[in-house]
Amino acid sequence: MRLGPVFSGLLFASAVAAVATQPVTFSKDVLPILQKSCQGCHRPGEAAPFSLLTYQESRPWAKAMKEAVLLRKMPPWFADPHIGKFSNDRSLSEKDISTLVAWSDQGAPQGDPKDAPAPLQFLEGWRIPKPDVVIEMPNAFHVPASGVLDLQHIVVPSGFTEDRWVQCAEVRPDNPALVHHIVVFTREPGSAWLKDAKIGVPFDPAKKHKRKKDDGVPGEGVAGYAPGALPMQLQPGRAILIKAGSDIVFQMHYTTNGKAGTDRSRLGLVFAPGPPKQRVASLAAYNDDLKIPAGDSNYRVDSVFDLGAEVQLTGMQPHMHYRGKDFEFRAIYPNGQTETLLRVLNYSFSWQLSYDLAKPILLPKGTRIQCIAHFDNSANNPNNPDPAKDVTWGDQSFDEMMIGFFSVAFDANVPSQSLTAVPAKEANKPRPKSPKELEALRAVQDAQTPDQQLQAIENVLTNFADTEFKVMLLQTAMQIEQRKDDFAQVLFYGERLLNADPKGAFALVTMASETARHTRQFDLDREQKLAQVDQYAKAGLEAAKVMPKPSGVADEQWEAAKKDFESQAYEAMGQAEVLRQKYDEAIADYKQSISVTATPNAVLWTRLGQAYENSGRLDDASDAFDKALATPNISPAVKSVAQAKKDEIAKRKGAGSK
Ligand code: HEC
Numbered sequence: 079m080r081l082g083p084v085f086s087g088l089l090f091a092s093a094v095a096a097v098a099t100q101p102v103t104f105s106k107d108v109l110p111i112l113q114k115s116c117q118g119c120h121r122p123g124e125a126a127p128f129s130l131l132t133y134q135e136s137r138p139w140a141k142a143m144k145e146a147v148l149l150r151k152m153p154p155w156f157a158d159p160h161i162g163k164f165s166n167d168r169s170l171s172e173k174d175i176s177t178l179v180a181w182s183d184q185g186a187p188q189g190d191p192k193d194a195p196a197p198l199q200f201l202e203g204w205r206i207p208k209p210d211v212v213i214e215m216p217n218a219f220h221v222p223a224s225g226v227l228d229l230q231h232i233v234v235p236s237g238f239t240e241d242r243w244v245q246c247a248e249v250r251p252d253n254p255a256l257v258h259h260i261v262v263f264t265r266e267p268g269s270a271w272l273k274d275a276k277i278g279v280p281f282d283p284a285k286k287h288k289r290k291k292d293d294g295v296p297g298e299g300v301a302g303y304a305p306g307a308l309p310m311q312l313q314p315g316r317a318i319l320i321k322a323g324s325d326i327v328f329q330m331h332y333t334t335n336g337k338a339g340t341d342r343s344r345l346g347l348v349f350a351p352g353p354p355k356q357r358v359a360s361l362a363a364y365n366d367d368l369k370i371p372a373g374d375s376n377y378r379v380d381s382v383f384d385l386g387a388e389v390q391l392t393g394m395q396p397h398m399h400y401r402g403k404d405f406e407f408r409a410i411y412p413n414g415q416t417e418t419l420l421r422v423l424n425y426s427f428s429w430q431l432s433y434d435l436a437k438p439i440l441l442p443k444g445t446r447i448q449c450i451a452h453f454d455n456s457a458n459n460p461n462n463p464d465p466a467k468d469v470t471w472g473d474q475s476f477d478e479m480m481i482g483f484f485s486v487a488f489d490a491n492v493p494s495q496s497l498t499a500v501p502a503k504e505a506n507k508p509r510p511k512s513p514k515e516l517e518a519l520r521a522v523q524d525a526q527t528p529d530q531q532l533q534a535i536e537n538v539l540t541n542f543a544d545t546e547f548k549v550m551l552l553q554t555a556m557q558i559e560q561r562k563d564d565f566a567q568v569l570f571y572g573e574r575l576l577n578a579d580p581k582g583a584f585a586l587v588t589m590a591s592e593t594a595r596h597t598r599q600f601d602l603d604r605e606q607k608l609a610q611v612d613q614y615a616k617a618g619l620e621a622a623k624v625m626p627k628p629s630g631v632a633d634e635q636w637e638a639a640k641k642d643f644e645s646q647a648y649e650a651m652g653q654a655e656v657l658r659q660k661y662d663e664a665i666a667d668y669k670q671s672i673s674v675t676a677t678p679n680a681v682l683w684t685r686l687g688q689a690y691e692n693s694g695r696l697d698d699a700s701d702a703f704d705k706a707l708a709t710p711n712i713s714p715a716v717k718s719v720a721q722a723k724k725d726e727i728a729k730r731k732g733a734g735s736k
Pocket residue numbers: 111112115116117118119120125126127139142143146147152153154168170305306307428
């Protein structure tokens with residue numbers, strides 16, 4: 079029994095020896111692998127720098143090939159093999175890898191040329207059927223011998239006078255040696271995207287100004303070119319739509335290689351025989367708010383896209399620039415279940431690979447596509463153009479991007495806008511991560527009493543520590559305790575809330591006003607408490623200015639909510655000044671509070687009146703109480719205070735209220 083491990087070790091060694099000692103020749107064993115997996119790129123006129131068509135051409139590369147396949151650098155394919163099945167998976171099997179390794183180790187013999195398979199016939203020109211329409215860049219683009227070129231956008235009218243359904247599309251570089259990659263987009267009539275570009279003239283939007291909201295977003299991707307990428311050929315019954323009057327935009331990434339030259343790339347389109355059953359479109363989950371700190375070697379950026387209609391997912395393509403490190407696509411289904419769809423482990427900007435699913439995945443309406451990317455902005459990243467720089471979104475390759483492109487097929491009668499019913503930017507609302515969490519959250523909603531609700535909240539927070547609802551739950555708990563007027567518990571939840579979200583305006587402002595409300599003139603720790611009020615209120619003012627709008631809230635509503643936070647912060651500062659008996663400062667704060675608030679507030683006017691009264695300005699006080707009494711919806715309690723104060727002042731002034 080004790081011999082077990084030794085015995086299996088021996089078996090393993092002899093298995094390896096068996097592969098290594100079996101004679102491997104180019105003609106019989108290696109060429110079939112090169113034909114299947116390498117020659118698509120490694121032949122004259124294609125992207126790879128040397129040809130692997132013949133023995134003479136391949137022989138000098140034997141050692142480099144061994145290394146490249148062992149390190150999984152070649153053929154380029156970066157998907158985690160444990161996740162998903164892809165129709166265009168070009169990774170080598172373990173068997174193919176050991177064959178190439180053994181061939182190199184055995185001195186790269188040719189073997190008998192008679193064993194060789196017939197050479198492959200490569201199509202010259204289009205790989206799609208003969209195009210119905212070819213759209214060409216109107217002018218040749220001059221690429222200099224050296225230097226870095228920004229992305230070029232070349233707008234060309236399609237000339238389509240009616241909507242066209244396209245089944246196959248291919249973009250071909252005219253000069254592959256200078257073309258790094260191409261993406262061809264459509265631009266629908268009326269789109270603001272690249273609105274300053276002149277027809278046919280290369281345009282670099284990044285040069286002009288920083289990206290603005292009204293710049294519009296790129297239209298749909300039609301075709302892409304990158305070394306080894308396949309053209310788009312959809313199955314019958316599926317097509318992409320190019321609307322009448324649309325423009326075609328060539329987005330060109332040129333690289334210099336020491337020799338100047340020109341390029342005039344072309345797009346070929348094959349129309350579908352008739353209107354399709356399913357429309358295919360490419361969507362994007364992107365995050366253009368990214369800011370990657372200088373030197374950070376593993377900076378995470380997320381993006382989401384909430385689907386407004388049912389679709390079939392057909393493929394995915396991560397897009398980042400030189401600092402991109404890894405990229406993951408997930409589906410979070412409406413029932414809370416999460417599925418990882420694609421994980422790219424060693425992202426490389428050189429390879430704009432798309433990963434086409436072997437079988438489409440059905441995504442019900444309301445599914446969230448979540449993308450998680452990491453960036454390496456440290457000096458350890460050999461491709462990093464500048465590790466000393468914080469990096470933000472931009473078109474140039476030394477800026478960054480974070481886009482999860484994904485292709486979907488859907489009922490051709492569904493308008494494409496309904497897919498994006500939830501705009502990507504506003505889709506940052508939280509989601510349950512599992513059916514169990516969803517159940518626990520339902521219990522919070524269904525609770526009958528405040529105490530039951532608090533208990534349900536604690537249950538979620540304890541059992542689902544990474545819940546995306548943490549902030550929302552703690553806010554609710556804080557509001558419940560506020561209503562119960564349990565100051566200690568308000569502070570307890572407020573501090574947890576600030577831990578979870580240190581810049582949360584709600585927590586800061588509520589802490590300020592609750593602390594002010596619970597401080598008395600003769601408290602021993604009065605000064606500390608008042609200092610805290612000021613601190614919370616000031617932080618709350620700052621936070622209110624910059625807080626991101628939650629999903630599903632109208633712009634005006636959001637502006638009003640921000641104003642209310644600001645108003646509440648000034649009010650708390652005013653209360654603190656009153657407790658310090660600094661009435662002039664209090665009056666200034668209350669006036670600020672009144673001037674920013676969007677909702678008339680009788681309490682505020684009453685506080686202002688009292689501050690005036692305390693500083694002896696009786697006329698102003700009387701006016702303020704009048705304003706309070708004139709406020710619609712004044713509560714009976716406030717009304718009686720304001721009325722009593724007003725009467726008292728009238729008496730003090732000796733002017734008869736008769
Ligand atoms: C999709 C196109 C493509 C395919 C498929 C491909 N290559 Fe390459 N290969 C390239 C390009 C382009 C380069 C140039 C270096 C680079 O861009 O990474 C390259 C470089 C190489 C190198 C040089 C490596 C180095 O470190 O400089 C070797 C060796 C190589 N390929 C072997 C292979 C083998 C073996 C296969 C098939 C098993 C293969 N390639 C499949 C495009 C491809």
